[in-house]
Amino acid sequence: MSQQTASAQKIHTFSRGLALALSLGLSLASAQNARQSTLVIGGDFSDLITLDPGVSYEFSGSLVAGNLYDTLVIYEGNDLKTLKPRLASSWKVTPTPTGSRITFKLRDATFSTGRPVTAADVIYSLTRVIALKTPSSFLLTDVANITAKSLSAPDAKTVVMDIPKTANPNIVLALLTFNVGGVVDAAEAKAHEVKGDFGTAWLKDHSAGSGPFMLNRWDRSAQVALDVNPNAFRKSPNIKRVILRYMTESSVQQSSLNSGEIDVAWNYTPDAFKAAQNNPKLKALKTDTFMLSYLGMNSAKGMPFEDARVREAVRYAIDQDGMIDSLLQGLGRKTQTIIPIGLTGSDPKIYYPNNVAKAKELMKAAGKADGFSVDFLVSTGSCSGGVPCQDLAAKIQADLAKIGIKANIKQMVNSELYTTYRAQKAPLIQADWSPDYPDADGNGTPLSDYAAKSLAWRNGWDNAAASKLAQTAAIETNAPKRLAEYGQLTALLAKDGPFAILYQPYKPVVLQAGISGFNRNANGDVQFEKISKK
């Protein structure tokens, strides 16, 4: 072999090695980039059954659909009292002889399919929800009281919605911030329509929205992958892909967060959350909810809680502080009225400081000095705030025992529990309630108005004054007057109602310390486009 050939071969070998190292380096760098622009959330997303914004009515569905679709108006961040523009650049509410009219002016926006968003798309999206009778249709038909005829489009950028006097335009605007108001590309949905289903079957696992992300793929019970939508007006500068990884168990989420496999863990138990608060590599966030955990006391004639003094005695006997500090490890807030903290109408007053002596007096006055025995229905599994329901039930049982009430705990799966409750057959129940829309009426009517056949009805509590107040406040458009009406309603319920509010839970979310811009509001919305990752 000549010296020249050997030298050429050396150069060749060197350059091949260099190319290999370079390509390896580039692919490592590209993998690193992919990791930095991918947000991985591990959580229990088993409630996800569809990604169609008009059908989805579950927490996980709302979380995803809120990033795939835009609504006309929106609440931004944690301010859930001030409406902000989204697809509608402006809107105007005007009175009409039959009620009120909301006129929306649309901004320029483009769907992920490349088509422009028009007024016809908005009308199609809302009318399909009405026609499909989905779990959320009642928001439009029963709360907003609108039909397909209530909607019109004078031009491609204007949507007009006529609302009857029976509905409050402010509530209509509030509920349009939900998925139910998500705007889909009408042409795309129609192209995939099967047997008049308005494209529902296709939209279950495909997307056709104008939100900052679009669906890449949903592997059921495995993961949901969203990719950035290049046409969106809500740009996502840092995160280009979001993956929602199914992880049912809190312990598995902890393990995956510690190993760096996921960036965000969605379901930490109170104990694990406390440990995460002391870990400098993690951020432990207590995010707000509008949920209320409560005791429902059946107040119908002949039931143990018929006498209002017994219900008051229970409220005095419940040790909320002990429950929140020990069981929930701080993952709950103390409140005692039916409108959750964060909504207009919420009342911060503590009507019932824990007072066993006072509770006993009330029991005596009600002729129940010796107490009584009652079946106490609770769910199996985990209650709001991540605490095991049996632990919560045991704490309540112990509190009630102090005033002579022997609560016999009966654990049931939710389906059986709520069937019993709906049939007015639960003497005493621990349950949760979240409003259907972020407005005081989301709790006011179901918890106060017997005629609504919701929680007041299930607990056999029929109070004409409360029903009237709830109905009046629901459609009142004068803000100070409405606030005063809810003040009266919450005070009435606190004194006489069939509920003992236990706590308003926080939703614990744990992140890697390098994640910034993450915010989950009380509605459960997270704007993925605002997040960045180091």
Add this chain to the structure above:
Amino acid sequence: MLTYILRRLALMVLVLWGVTLGAFLISHALPSDPAAAAMGNNAREEQLADFRERNGLNKPLATQYVIYMGQLLRGDMGTSLRTQNGIVNDLRAFFPATLELTLVAVVFAVLIGLPLGVIAALYQGRPPDLLARTFALLGGATPVYWLAILALTLFHERLGWLPGPGRLDVYSLAPPTHTGLVLIDSLLARDPAVFWDGLRHLILPALVLGAYSAALLTRMTRSALLEVLSQDYIRTARSKGLTPARVIGKHAVRNAALPVLTVLGSLFGSLLTGAVLTETIFSWPGIGGYATTSAISLDFPAVMGVTLIAGLAYSVVNLLVDLAYGFFDPRISFS
């Protein structure tokens, strides 16, 4: 042989019909309202009434069963009350993940359990036997839930040797679905990286799922082999000067295989339907999780679908085991 198989298949149809009837009656005996379970706590009475109407839940029970059987004969298992998907589509999405996990778990169980059982029998009363019996005891007594968490914490979180939950890495794109089995689909897509990733993700859950089976197989193989080794024909074979390997391999193991095969068949069936805990811990998108969620939410059509598939799997495996008897023992005839 063919007549035997046809007779067994006819019996299988009867068994499966019994399964549908039993599952239907048990499902509907529960004092709960499936409409309320599907529509949630906040749903209004009118919504529930509409849901019952749309899903035929307000029809008499006998009519509902006749409708269901009519659909089933046309290959339609109905629609899930919870997901509103066709049950066939749901099963197609979830069953392959469980099947893949179970197959690998059985392979692990056989690879571990059989040799350990043979070694234990050959070294009866000596240290290898003691070790094998200890493994059999621990494997049988350790709760799957605890073992799964321990394995995940040690091998994934602490040592980083094996990947965490799920069928593939978060950053791996799943191959196009043909069979639903990641290993097969990745090979069909000629994607060795995804195949390797899928294989690595299978190791921990399959080992955890197969641990109990491996322990049981160890014990069964040991006792079956010990019994065979004391038989006269083994002594004869040895006296004829056959090598120990030939005596064990050709005469003893083959004759000890029948009870082991029986256990293996029923293990496969129970693994296929009993992987719920392993699937939950390892976030494995299989039929176990689907069945549990469906049962909790009173999704009767889905529960019926899973029960039917489980019944079918048991029946087929039993038939295969019975047919395999003939291979190991020529004295067995299928006339």
